[in-house]
Amino acid sequence: MSRRFGAALRAVANLRHVPTRTSAVLGIAFAQIRRSPRRTVLAVLAVALVVLSVTLLASLGVGVVDIGEDGLESANRGIWLSGDPVDPSASGTENPIVGAHDVTAELDERDDVSSASPIAMYEIYVGTDPGDLERTSGVGVPGTHSGFDFQRGGGYETDAEDAQEAMTSGEPTTEEVVLDPDTAERLGASPGDTVYLGTSRESAPEYEFTVVGTSSYYSQYLGSESTAVPLPDLLAVAGTTGTDRATFITADAADGHDRQTVAADLDETYPEYDVRASDEQIGAMLEERPLILASGVTLVGLAIVGGIILTVNLFALVASQQREELAALRAIGLSRWVLSGTIGAQGLIIGLLGGVVGLVSTPVLAAGLNRIVAETVGFERLLRTPLEVYAVGFALAAVVGTIVALVAGWRAGRYARIAHLEA
Amino acid sequence: MPAVCLEDVNHEYGSTGGRLRSGSDRTVTALRNVSLDVERGTIVGLEGPSGSGKSTILHAVAGLLVPTAGTVSVLGTDLTALSDRGRTRVRRGHVGIVFQRFHLLPSLSARANVALPLVQAGLSKSARRERASTLLTQVGLEDRITHLPGELSGGERQRVAIARALSTDPDVLVADEPTGELDTETGADVLELLTDVGRDRAVLIASHDAATLAVADRVVTLRDGTVVEDER
Numbered sequence: 001m002s003r004r005f006g007a008a009l010r011a012v013a014n015l016r017h018v019p020t021r022t023s024a025v026l027g028i029a030f031a032q033i034r035r036s037p038r039r040t041v042l043a044v045l046a047v048a049l050v051v052l053s054v055t056l057l058a059s060l061g062v063g064v065v066d067i068g069e070d071g072l073e074s075a076n077r078g079i080w081l082s083g084d085p086v087d088p089s090a091s092g093t094e095n096p097i098v099g100a101h102d103v104t105a106e107l108d109e110r111d112d113v114s115s116a117s118p119i120a121m122y123e124i125y126v127g128t129d130p131g132d133l134e135r136t137s138g139v140g141v142p143g144t145h146s147g148f149d150f151q152r153g154g155g156y157e158t159d160a161e162d163a164q165e166a167m168t169s170g171e172p173t174t175e176e177v178v179l180d181p182d183t184a185e186r187l188g189a190s191p192g193d194t195v196y197l198g199t200s201r202e203s204a205p206e207y208e209f210t211v212v213g214t215s216s217y218y219s220q221y222l223g224s225e226s227t228a229v230p231l232p233d234l235l236a237v238a239g240t241t242g243t244d245r246a247t248f249i250t251a252d253a254a255d256g257h258d259r260q261t262v263a264a265d266l267d268e269t270y271p272e273y274d275v276r277a278s279d280e281q282i283g284a285m286l287e288e289r290p291l292i293l294a295s296g297v298t299l300v301g302l303a304i305v306g307g308i309i310l311t312v313n314l315f316a317l318v319a320s321q322q323r324e325e326l327a328a329l330r331a332i333g334l335s336r337w338v339l340s341g342t343i344g345a346q347g348l349i350i351g352l353l354g355g356v357v358g359l360v361s362t363p364v365l366a367a368g369l370n371r372i373v374a375e376t377v378g379f380e381r382l383l384r385t386p387l388e389v390y391a392v393g394f395a396l397a398a399v400v401g402t403i404v405a406l407v408a409g410w411r412a413g414r415y416a417r418i419a420h421l422e423a
Numbered sequence: 424m425p426a427v428c429l430e431d432v433n434h435e436y437g438s439t440g441g442r443l444r445s446g447s448d449r450t451v452t453a454l455r456n457v458s459l460d461v462e463r464g465t466i467v468g469l470e471g472p473s474g475s476g477k478s479t480i481l482h483a484v485a486g487l488l489v490p491t492a493g494t495v496s497v498l499g500t501d502l503t504a505l506s507d508r509g510r511t512r513v514r515r516g517h518v519g520i521v522f523q524r525f526h527l528l529p530s531l532s533a534r535a536n537v538a539l540p541l542v543q544a545g546l547s548k549s550a551r552r553e554r555a556s557t558l559l560t561q562v563g564l565e566d567r568i569t570h571l572p573g574e575l576s577g578g579e580r581q582r583v584a585i586a587r588a589l590s591t592d593p594d595v596l597v598a599d600e601p602t603g604e605l606d607t608e609t610g611a612d613v614l615e616l617l618t619d620v621g622r623d624r625a626v627l628i629a630s631h632d633a634a635t636l637a638v639a640d641r642v643v644t645l646r647d648g649t650v651v652e653d654e655r
Contacts, residue, residue: 017544021542023548028535028542031530035530322528328520332514332519335543
């Protein structure tokens with residue numbers, strides 16, 4: 001009975017010592033981390049890299065889905081006719097639909113179509129100074145609408161007479177444009193200002209347009225800065241009013257008509273064109289992504305496995321280097337838990353530090369990458385970092401830290417044996 | 424009652440545990456019928472060539488190994504009858520160990536190294552620091568308290584190790600080649616310290632070195648695990 005009481009007392013005494021031992025173990029771990037700055041930095045970087053690879057790829061995934069959804073939702077059109085499957089990255093180079101206004105008129109006359117409108121894309125040069133022009137995407141649309149969400153100014157409308165005149169004379173008639181806000185800022189152009197616009201540096205100075213507003217409507221959709229130009233005017237400056245080319249024609253299904261059915265019907269009527277309903281369009285865009293997604297996931301997987309292996313090995317090595325010391329400390333009476341704790345705690349601290357570094361650099365790197373992407377490809381805010389991305393990153397850091405702590409601590413515990421003494 | 428008492432101790436390596444060595448019947452006899460006792464206040468030197476069983480005796484006294492046969496008592500407690508945990512408890516409370524190669528943690532200051540055994544005892548940080556500083560002052564390192572092992576000379580490191588061995592105020596001190604890594608002069612200083620702190624403890628020192636053995640009150644000579652001479 002008294003023995004049992006003694007054991008119970010000792011157990012209580014042991015429990016009482018847990019906080020002091022834990023703080024001592026953490027203190028020793030911190031001391032070891034502090035005294036090996038190079039090793040610490042390497043390990044922290046390894047974990048940070050793991051976290052970053054995951055947060056950045058997750059941000060990219062969120063951004064791609066957001067942009068895809070935004071683009072197609074705000075496009076607000078049910079059915080698309082194009083010569084080839086739409087590839088936004090090739091925008092402005094080809095306008096495969098010939099006689100776009102006629103086709104549009106045909107579509108407009110159908111009972112199952114409420115409205116149709118052609119869209120042409122050209123690479124254009126625009127600038128406030130005829131000698132200093134900037135290349136950008138020109139999107140030719142008959143008129144703007146409320147979906148444009150103008151940042152400044154307003155939109156334009158092409159009336160039928162002006163359109164007809166432009167198409168026959170080959171000269172712009174409406175002469176109004178809506179610039180992308182970033183383009184406008186760089187050009188120093190505000191609503192009311194005059195800009196020069198053409199499909200080549202040579203022709204642009206001949207055409208003067210008035211800026212009526214700024215909007216990123218088509219920029220968002222196409223993924224590059226775009227200037228909206230009245231369609232007949234764009235065809236006129238491009239010199240293609242004769243063939244009346246468009247990149248695609250968008251059509252809305254009339255009330256009471258199913259979009260898919262109308263699209264299928266149009267596909268039969270116009271076998272030379274590719275007809276899609278817009279939700280098929282997102283499908284077509286995503287069809288090309290599985291490979292990219294798979295490689296992304298593989299890269300992240302490799303980063304996680306690589307990071308864990310690197311960090312675990314580093315601390316297993318630390319334990320191995322100190323195996324004689326660990327054995328000696330075990331010999332002088334330190335428990336395996338205390339000894340494992342000193343090495344394991346280092347792993348955990350490194351994991352958390354790496355996590356914090358990874359999370360803190362996530363927005364910085366995401367912003368940097370966004371700037372590069374915006375400048376080279378034209379997508380604005382391709383990487384998006386909602387709170388969930390950080391949560392995933394931090395959870396991962398905690399998991400990595402714990403795994404490193406467990407494995408390294410276990411290894412240290414194995415080394416903390418008398419057999420390694422004076423080996 | 425002697426502080427340390429070995430009676431008819433035999434030990435064979437490879438006969439217990441059998442950690443998958445090459446063949447289970449390959450055993451090495453380390454100790455044969457060794458009987459030995461050490462009174463408090465006595466320094467016993469263990470002499471003999473490598474493999475004669477000096478370190479095995481020290482490990483048995485420290486409860487780091489259980490001999491194959493015989494009894495090992497520390498302050499009247501038979502270590503061979505105790506569990507691993509029980510032996511650890513006796514060692515933690517009553518036996519201090521000094522190693523040939525010091526075995527200090529390189530990233531911890533002298534004071535933190537000395538305070539390490541007190542972590543297990545659950546002493547508060549301030550109590551650990553105070554005790555460690557006192558011990559370092561006792562071994563003449565009062566101006567090296569916050570130095571790292573790497574900033575100390577070999578002799579200073581061994582003094583830190585001795586201070587660490589004394590941190591729990593043990594009744595028995597075992598030292599395995601405590602001057603093995605030191606030059607003669609430094610070794611002499613360390614030995615002086617050992618004899619000083621060993622005044623009211625039972626001390627066992629294993630060594631090849633004549634100068635080290637000279638500080639012993641009694642030298643026990645071993646050959647092939649057998650006591651061939653005991654200057655009683």
